[in-house]
Amino acid sequence: MKQDPVTAENPAPEKNRSARARVRTHHLQQAKDRGERFSMLTAYEQYAAEIFDEAGIEALLVGDSASNNVFGNETSLPVTVDELLPLCRSVARSVKRALVVADLPFGSYEVSPQQAVATGVRFLKEGLAHAVKIEGGSFYAETIRAMVEAGIPVVAHIGFTPQSEHSLGGYRVQGRGDAAQRLIDDAVALTEAGAFCILMEMVPAATAALVDAAIPVPTIGIGAGNATTGQVLVWQDMAGLRGGKMAKFVKQYANLRNVIAEAARTYADEVRSGQFPGPDHSY
Ligand code: KIV
Numbered sequence: 453m454k455q456d457p458v459t460a461e462n463p464a465p466e467k468n469r470s471a472r473a474r475v476r477t478h479h480l481q482q483a484k485d486r487g488e489r490f491s492m493l494t495a496y497e498q499y500a501a502e503i504f505d506e507a508g509i510e511a512l513l514v515g516d517s518a519s520n521n522v523f524g525n526e527t528s529l530p531v532t533v534d535e536l537l538p539l540c541r542s543v544a545r546s547v548k549r550a551l552v553v554a555d556l557p558f559g560s561y562e563v564s565p566q567q568a569v570a571t572g573v574r575f576l577k578e579g580l581a582h583a584v585k586i587e588g589g590s591f592y593a594e595t596i597r598a599m600v601e602a603g604i605p606v607v608a609h610i611g612f613t614p615q616s617e618h619s620l621g622g623y624r625v626q627g628r629g630d631a632a633q634r635l636i637d638d639a640v641a642l643t644e645a646g647a648f649c650i651l652m653e654m655v656p657a658a659t660a661a662l663v664d665a666a667i668p669v670p671t672i673g674i675g676a677g678n679a680t681t682g683q684v685l686v687w688q689d690m691a692g693l694r695g696g697k698m699a700k701f702v703k704q705y706a707n708l709r710n711v712i713a714e715a716a717r718t719y720a721d722e723v724r725s726g727q728f729p730g731p732d733h734s735y
Pocket of ligand 1: 494513514515516517518555609651653674684686
């Protein structure tokens, strides 16, 4: 079909969302205000970041889940600031549009608000992150206030907080029954302290909906039902790169593990048989 010429009055239609302006914290707020939703995925390196950015994922999380998805640890606890910073820099340099949020790893913010500010500054300055995330409830209100005053946008992560796995007694749903009110109180306190977004993990959908309704800022859920403004998944889970048992809240949209394994097997077979490299791939 013939198309009208592109002029100032008749601009070219946007091909995809990555053609739009950079996503800022206020855009996530606008999403909540307008009743729209946004998506977030973890990313730990250049190509995943590029692909998700081009696919229109609004926010990328350089999660401390790099610990068990990049560095081979069993939990998120061992990963360090010095290990996460280069991953964060790689992601931030690779996106044109997505908001890049970095996790502050376990041990890098709990000691004092001053420690949290110092670590947050490193993630914005050396990691080129646009915002950071810390785990914990209203106990961290003072910490978040100090970080926000220092110019560091903060996402507060409540519900199941993996860095507290040992004190919470393992991976368990949080905010059931009477605990729902505590979660709401936490979210209100952290929002009042200046968190621009509340992330909830493994929380009953009904509790997450109450939390979302109790605060003006956007919420992001992972295993928290669909009343939150945004959703986040670990990308290797979402795309089926990781093997093994998945949490109930994970939906797999591809099976990259099979695709890559099949490519590797075919490559190895062709090398063994002498089929690769053939004339097309030789000088
Ligand atoms: O590090 C991470 O992947 C996270 C998600 C579970 C939200 O914090």
